[in-house]
Amino acid sequence: MPTYTAPLRDMRFVLNELAGTERLRTLPGCEEVGPDLVDPVLEEAARFCAEVLLPLNQSGDIEGCTLENGVVRTPRGFPEAYRAFREGGWTSLGADPDWGGQGLPKSVGLLVEEMICSANMAFGMYPGLSHGATMAIEKHGTPEQRALYLPKLVSGEWSGTMCLTEPHCGTDLGLIRTRAVPEDDGSVRITGAKIFISAGEHDLAENIVHLVLAKLPDAPPGTRGISLFVVPKFLPTEDGRPGARNGVTCTGLEHKMGIKASATCALAFEEAKGWLVGRPHKGLSAMFTMMNEARLGVGVQGLGIAEIAYQNAVAYARDRIQGRGLDGTKAPDRPADPILVHPDVRRMLLTMRAMTEGCRALCAMTALEHDVSLRHPDPEVRKAADDVVQLMTPIIKAVCTDTGWEAAVAGMQVWGGHGYIRDNGMEQFARDARITQIYEGTNGIQALDLVGRKMGAHAGRYLRSFFHPVLGFIEARMEEPAMEEFILPLSKAFGRLQQVTADLAQRGLRDPFEAGAAATDYLRLFGLTALAYAWARMAEIALGKEEDAFYRAKLATARFFMQRILPETSSLAAKVLAGGGTLKAFEDAAF
Structure with a gap:
């Protein structure tokens, strides 16, 4: 295990x-x-x-x-x-x-x-x-809804869900068919089918509070007509306990590649009693309160998988003996050296480590801005912090989940054939990690969010929340010899990001296809640059503390990131600047 x-x-x-x-x-x-x-x-x-x-x-x-x-x-x-x-x-x-x-x-x-x-x-x-x-x-929610549901959800006595996806629509929620018919008592009757509902039915909590997207009879078409409703599994009694069963039924469990202990349900709503949350036809914006939080949470899922995959790959690399070191025998008292001495194994382990620790740092920096955006007494400071969170949410979701998958696969590779065997647990990490790149908006959708919404929002205000601090950090340390090995690579990557941002903004305005064609590579470029900024900041903290093994390792990992991972930004920039012509020109019938 x-x-x-x-x-x-x-x-x-x-x-x-x-x-x-x-x-x-x-x-x-x-x-x-x-x-x-x-x-x-x-x-x-x-x-x-x-x-x-x-x-x-x-x-x-x-x-x-x-x-x-x-x-x-x-x-x-x-x-x-x-x-x-x-x-x-x-x-x-x-x-x-x-x-x-x-x-x-x-x-x-x-x-x-x-x-x-x-x-x-x-x-x-x-x-x-x-x-x-x-x-x-x-x-x-209304004061009454908050008083009824929040204490139970916070205590864990009741649990909650997000009910968005339907069999015929996922990303394009404007196509949903679930209907909400108003009743005289202020409630609604919900009818429709939802799929891929995580924790949609289980035996852990005494009640399940479903938040459901549906359309009222007078709803305008598309996403402008979506409303949000709270639909409990059991209707609460006057004293707040689970009462009669509502019209919500689990009609099937998905048989999945991973996270098999998480119940992924198909739910049928048949005249289920529910109540409007927020304003009519404004449900999507209300649901995004959950989705933005969930996207950061999914990024942390990728980070968590990356960490445990790294730990178990390192443990195996220390224990498994195969061959001798290319630069000489390292364990003469043993019949072979640990595979930890082999360059390609070290490359995989250091890549896992550098990306995992970088993602943890980026998440921590963003989490602090999240706290400021919610708690600071000055509304302007809150807004500035929220700009950072809005910008970084799609980047963290995509980069951290890509890291989780890549680390899990690399961990299996370190284990070799034994990593492919279920008993050793490594293959489960890969299976579990894979969904994180898909749900709560695929990573391709995160890329489109970055270039289609965040890049041009508020005349570039979101971008400035990142560009200005990074530029200030670089300029303040350009003349520091000890920081040169970290600042110069960061400066080059940042320069590439600035160049392709300006180019993509112009081309994307003329042709939205160009923005879409570049989106995934642009997000990866942005993410690596953000990680480089985090690593440069961490290196600065570690400098002068090399007598402590923790800080020595931090500096060594920072150097590896700058020299062996960050150069990827050159090829990413080239791909973004190449444009989407070859994608558009390929004939549909030829696929």
Whole structure:
């Protein structure tokens, strides 16, 4: 069975030294956030994930969920683990104290999320969906809806879902057919079918709160006609307990490539009683409260998989002996050297490490901006921080999930044939990681969001939230000899990003096909540049502390990233500048 040890030292580094808890403590409600408060939380989360969740990961994958007479049973051990998870207060970690939450900032919650995803990504789906539902109801629900649902969701007694996708539509939600017919008492009757609903039915919580996209009878066409409704599995009684069963039925479980312990359901809504959340026909914007949060969460899923894949690849590379080192024998007392000495194995491991630690840093930096955007008393400061979050959301979702998949595949490669065998657990990481590049908007959709929405939004204001700090960072350190090996590569990559951004903006205005053709390569270029910025900042912190092995390794990993990964930005820039002519010119019939 795979092993996992939470990377607490690196987590503390990105929280305390890179993002900076001193900035966190200036925010209302975060005055006490510091090592004395946070370290015990992280240590207990690490223990819970290693001792409770990890042992269920492989068995849950093998057993999967079962459906019988509309009832879904999760794998053995999951109900008990969820009960311990809820009783331990993990469902309420970042929730508002007004609803029974602990009020810890996103910067801390993200690190706990990563541990959960490393230890048991399928388990993490259940409370993860509830968190998104909590945010949507808190922001858009009526006072009565908040009072009824939020305490139960925060405590974990009830869980939540997002019900968007239908058999004939996923990305294009304007095509949904689910209908909501108003009743005299202010409720609606929901009828329709939804598919791919994570945690849509299970035996972990006593009630499930579905947030459903549907159309009212007077809805305008397309996405302008979508409304959001809350539809509980059991209708709450006057005293807030689950009452009569609502008209929501699980009609099937998907048999999936991965995350098999997460119930992915087809749901039928048959005259189900629901209530409008937010304004009529404004459901998509309300649902995006959940989706933006979910996209950051999915990025963390990729990060979590990358970390556990890296740890187990390193452990195997230290233990497995094959051949001798190309530059001489390294273990003369053994019949062969550990494969850790071989250049290609070291290349794979260092790539996994550099991308994983870089993604953790980028997530931590963005999580801090997320906290500022929600908590800072100055609305202008909140807006500036939100600009960063809006810009970085598609980048983090795509880059971190690509990293999760690539690290899982590389980890299997390090293990060789043994990585392909189920008993060793490595192949599960690849199967679990693959969905992260698909759901909550495929990574291609994230790229289109970046070039189609974020790049030109507010006359380039989102872009400036990244470009200006990076340029200022580079200019302030150009004359520092110790930083030269990090600043020069960053400066070159940043220059390429600026050049292709200007070129793509012009071509995309003339022909939207050009923007779409370049989108994925542009996002990757942007993401690598953002990672280079994070690595340069981390290197600056580590310089002068080389007597500590942690900082020595941080500097060595930064050098590897700058020399062996960041040069990819040259080819990406060339592909973006090449334009989309060859894509458009190819005849449809020739495919």
